[in-house]
Each structure stands twice: as structure tokens, then as C-alpha cells.
Amino acid sequence: MDVNINFWKWSELDAERRRRILRRSEEDISSAIEAVRPIVEAVRLEGDAAVLRYTREFEGAELEPDGLRVSEEEFSRAEAELDKSLKRAIENAVENVRIFHAAQVPSAMEMIEVRPGLVAGERAMPIDSCGLYVPRGRGSFPSMVYMLAVPAKLAGVKRIVMVSPPESDGSINPACLYAAHLCGVDEVYKMGGSQAIAALAYGTESIRPVSMITGPGSAYVAAAKHLVSHIVNTGLPAGPSESVILADSSADAWKVAIDLLIEAEHGADSSALLVTDSVSLAESVRSYLEDCIIRLPEPRQGFVRSVMAGYGGIIVADSMEEAAAIVNDFAPEHLMLHTREPFFTLSMIENAGEILLGENTPFSIANYATGPNAVLPTGGKAKLYSPVSVRDFIKYSSVVYASKEAFENIRDDVIRLAEFENFPAHAAALKNRDKTGKYEL
Numbered sequence: 271m272d273v274n275i276n277f278w279k280w281s282e283l284d285a286e287r288r289r290r291i292l293r294r295s296e297e298d299i300s301s302a303i304e305a306v307r308p309i310v311e312a313v314r315l316e317g318d319a320a321v322l323r324y325t326r327e328f329e330g331a332e333l334e335p336d337g338l339r340v341s342e343e344e345f346s347r348a349e350a351e352l353d354k355s356l357k358r359a360i361e362n363a364v365e366n367v368r369i370f371h372a373a374q375v376p377s378a379m380e381m382i383e384v385r386p387g388l389v390a391g392e393r394a395m396p397i398d399s400c401g402l403y404v405p406r407g408r409g410s411f412p413s414m415v416y417m418l419a420v421p422a423k424l425a426g427v428k429r430i431v432m433v434s435p436p437e438s439d440g441s442i443n444p445a446c447l448y449a450a451h452l453c454g455v456d457e458v459y460k461m462g463g464s465q466a467i468a469a470l471a472y473g474t475e476s477i478r479p480v481s482m483i484t485g486p487g488s489a490y491v492a493a494a495k496h497l498v499s500h501i502v503n504t505g506l507p508a509g510p511s512e513s514v515i516l517a518d519s520s521a522d523a524w525k526v527a528i529d530l531l532i533e534a535e536h537g538a539d540s541s542a543l544l545v546t547d548s549v550s551l552a553e554s555v556r557s558y559l560e561d562c563i564i565r566l567p568e569p570r571q572g573f574v575r576s577v578m579a580g581y582g583g584i585i586v587a588d589s590m591e592e593a594a595a596i597v598n599d600f601a602p603e604h605l606m607l608h609t610r611e612p613f614f615t616l617s618m619i620e621n622a623g624e625i626l627l628g629e630n631t632p633f634s635i636a637n638y639a640t641g642p643n644a645v646l647p648t649g650g651k652a653k654l655y656s657p658v659s660v661r662d663f664i665k666y667s668s669v670v671y672a673s674k675e676a677f678e679n680i681r682d683d684v685i686r687l688a689e690f691e692n693f694p695a696h697a698a699a700l701k702n703r704d705k706t707g708k709y710e711l
């Protein structure tokens with residue numbers, strides 16, 4: 271069967287085609303909102319009964335209300351049955367992620383002297399509880415468990431809850447349970463999709479609500495997060511995985527081709543683009559892609575074929591400046607620079623969730639184990655949001671202390687400002703401070 275790979279010359283594309291490439295699967299998320307609205311509402315009104323019904327419908331799993339939470343025995347069984355080399359790989363990756371994220375932990379309080387005697391600062395406190403969404407549909411993701419749980423734990427969140435869709439036999443993937451245990455997750459629930467997001471936001475008989483929900487997921491998960499975003503902090507938008515490779519004529523076409531397949535295998539709704547100013551590189555990459563794609567097993571081959579004929583493919587730009595402008599407009603989740611001088615090319619990039627420099631830094635190593643977080647903003651939201659970090663799980667309070675002298679120095683300006691804004695009580699509190707019992711406006 272022929273492989274269909276989009277091959278576009280950017281200057282020849284009309285505005286509608288460009289818009290579609292830049293918008294990618296965001297359109298699917300908009301249409302999923304109507305699909306999940308009744309599910310979210312049913313969980314809000316019926317609690318566990320609705321969660322169990324949708325778990326039966328979407329995951330094919332028959333659970334009882336008291337079976338929604340993973341038991342100690344299930345954690346022990348997962349640990350016992352897991353292959354040693356996989357455990358070691360998880361432990362090593364967790365260590366790198368911990369080292370990187372530990373550097374993000376802020377001091378408990380930072381103060382500066384704004385004026386003599388006027389001291390101000392910020393006090394960092396963890397969010398009290400969080401819900402981590404770990405997807406399970408077109409993959410099982412122990413890596414997502416530690417990418418989410420490590421920063422939450424380092425931030426000091428007291429109650430870390432994880433949800434993930436169960437297998438049809440009602441179990442949770444043992445590698446995910448092992449990673450959850452290793453990273454100090456407090457509660458794990460067998461529920462997924464929009465029903466899990468609604469349960470975390472509203473609470474049910476089995477699960478207490480949380481203050482924030484974060485984690486990647488399908489269009490259904492993204493849509494449900496959108497619907498509950500008025501009552502919980504839903505973090506960064508992390509939908510279908512996507513990648514861009516920015517390459518010049520120096521790039522090794524084979525390496526570019528095999529790297530382009532990495533994120534394309536997540537699902538048909540993913541996006542994987544090569545953007546280059548070199549027609550000959552683009553043609554070589556296309557030919558390697560055709561050879562490689564037919565060797566991938568199903569269902570991954572089908573996903574990659576859909577991506578290459580859908581939201582992904584190859585874009586040829588007139589120059590590297592135009593290529594960089596396309597990348598910045600696209601604002602990819604994952605970006606790899608296959609260029610002669612990747613550190614120079616870096617200076618041309620404004621918008622990307624992560625930027626991987628040079629041919630030895632493929633997406634795969636950053637997905638799992640280099641240290642930085644692999645949960646990144648998608649759908650162009652890298653223009654506005656950052657990767658998951660310790661900071662996501664922390665909120666700050668401003669703290670101010672004024673000495674008597676500092677108060678006297680600032681008083682007249684503030685009275686002037688308060689009177690201008692027509693707030694007499696604001697001004698009077700300053701004017702009458704030392705005139706006990708005599709309140710004058």
C-alpha cells in the first residue's frame with residue numbers, strides 16, 4: 271500500500287491550508303466538548319454510579335464502587351510482577367527528573383527592601399491537593415506518572431491523587447502503579463477520560479475533589495478539563511502529542527526521518543512536521559519515511575500514515591528565516607533542531623514547549639529520561655504556557671512589612687491616590703492613625 275506524505279511548499283499554500291496546518295487537532299477538541307458535556311454533568315449529579323457506568327462503556331471494565339481505588343495489595347502485586355530491567359529504567363529516569371526539578375524548588379520566602387523599612391516579598395506554599403491524569407488508550411504511560419508526580423512531590427503537595435483508565439479486567443498497568451508508589455502518589459483511582467476529570471473536579475462518594483488537575487490526554491480529556499476549568503486549576507493544555515523538526519541542508523536525512531516518526535506514532539490526531547529550506551533534504555527524508563513507515567506494526571503504522579497525510583508532513587520554506595517563522599507560528603510541543611549550528615538556530619526560536627539541540631538529542635530521550643518535563647503545551651499553546659514544573663504546584667502570597675518610618679514616608683502619596691480614586695475610608699485609615707476616637711475625612 272502506498273504511503274501518502276504531505277509535501278508542501280509554504281509559499282504556494284493558500285491561507286486556509288496554512289490555517290489548518292497551524293490549528294491541527296485543536297478542531298477535534300472543540301467538537302469533543304459537546305460529546306463530553308453530558309458525561310461531566312452526569313458525574314456531577316450521580317457521582318460514582320455515573321463513573322462506573324462510563325467505565326463499563328469506554329473501558330469495558332466492570333468495577334464495584336469499592337474497587338475504584340487501587341488497594342495496597344494491588345500495589346504490592348504490581349511491584350512483584352514487574353520486570354527488573356523495567357524497574358531499573360523507571361528508577362534511573364525518575365532520578366534524572368528529580369535532579370532537574372529539584373533545581374526549580376523556590377525558597378520558602380524571598381524578601382527585598384523596597385524603601386528603607388519597607389520590606390516586601392513572596393511566600394511560596396504548595397497547592398493542597400492535585401489530581402494527575404495519566405492517559406491509557408493508545409499507550410500506557412508510566413513516564414507520565416513520574417513526569418507529573420515528581421514535581422508535585424517536590425513542591426510539597428500534601429495529597430497527590432492519580433487517575434488512569436483501567437484495562438478491561440479492571441486493573442491498572444503495573445508499571446504505572448510502580449512509578450506511582452516510587453514517586454509518593456497518595457491515592458490511585460481506576461477511572462479515565464472525561465468521567466475521571468469530572469470526578470476529580472466535583473468529587474464523588476469514592477474520591478474527594480482536588481484543587482488542581484494536570485496531565486495530558488486525548489481530545490475528550492482536554493474537552494472535560496475545559497468544562498471544569500471554572501472550578502479547578504486545570505494547568506497547561508496538553509493534548510495530542512506533536513513535533514516539528516527544523517532542519518537545514520547539513521542534516522542527516524536518515525536521522526531526520528526516523529526522528530519524525532517518533533511523535534507521529536502516538537495517534538492519528540498527532541502532528542509531525544519537517545520544516546526545511548532544503549528541497550533535496552526534504553526529498554530524501556520523504557523517501558526514507560516511505561521505507562520506514564511500512565515496517566511499523568499496527569496500530570502505530572495506521573496512526574503514522576494518518577498523521578503524514580493529515581496534520582503532519584514536510585514543509586519546504588524559501589529560507590531558514592521563513593522556516594523559523596513557520597515554527598514560531600506553529601509553536602510546537604516538541605521541537606528538534608537538525609541544523610549545522612543548533613545553538614545559533616536556537617536564537618531564532620520564540621515558541622516551543624521544548625527545544626532539542628542537534629542530532630543526538632532525539633525526542634525519545636527527552637520523552638523519558640533527560641530530566642526536563644515531557645508534559646508540554648500543545649495545539650499552539652506553547653505561545654502562552656510552559657512545560658509542567660514544580661512551579662505549577664505552588665502558589666505565592668505577597669508579604670509586606672512597613673516600619674513606622676516607612677509608613678510615614680509612603681502615607682501622603684497613598685492618601686492622594688485614594689482620594690483621587692474616591693475611597694475615603696482608605697485615606698482616612700492613614701490620616702487618623704494616631705487620633706484614636708476622632709475619625710475625620
Ligand SMILES: NC(=O)c1ccc[n+]([C@@H]2O[C@H](COP(=O)([O-])OP(=O)(O)OC[C@H]3O[C@@H](n4cnc5c(N)ncnc54)[C@H](O)[C@@H]3O)[C@@H](O)[C@H]2O)c1
Nearest residue numbers: 328405406407408435463486487488508510511536645646
Ligand atoms: N502533551 C503531552 O505532554 C502528552 C503526553 C503523553 C500523551 N499525550 C497525548 O495524550 C493522548 C492520550 O490519549 P489516549 O486516547 O491514549 O488516552 P486517554 O486516557 O487520554 O483517553 C482515553 C479515554 O478517553 C475516553 N473516551 C474514549 N472514547 C470516548 C468517546 N467517544 N466519548 C467520550 N470519552 C471517550 C475513555 O474514557 C478512554 O479511556 C494522546 O493524544 C497522546 O498524544 C500528550
Ligand SMILES: N[C@H](CO)Cc1c[nH]c[nH+]1
Nearest residue numbers: 411413511512533637644
Ligand atoms: N511524547 C509524549 C509527550 O507529548 C511523551 C511520551 C511518553 N511516552 C511516549 N511519549
Ligand SMILES: [Zn+2]
Nearest residue numbers: 511532533637
Ligand atoms: Zn512521545
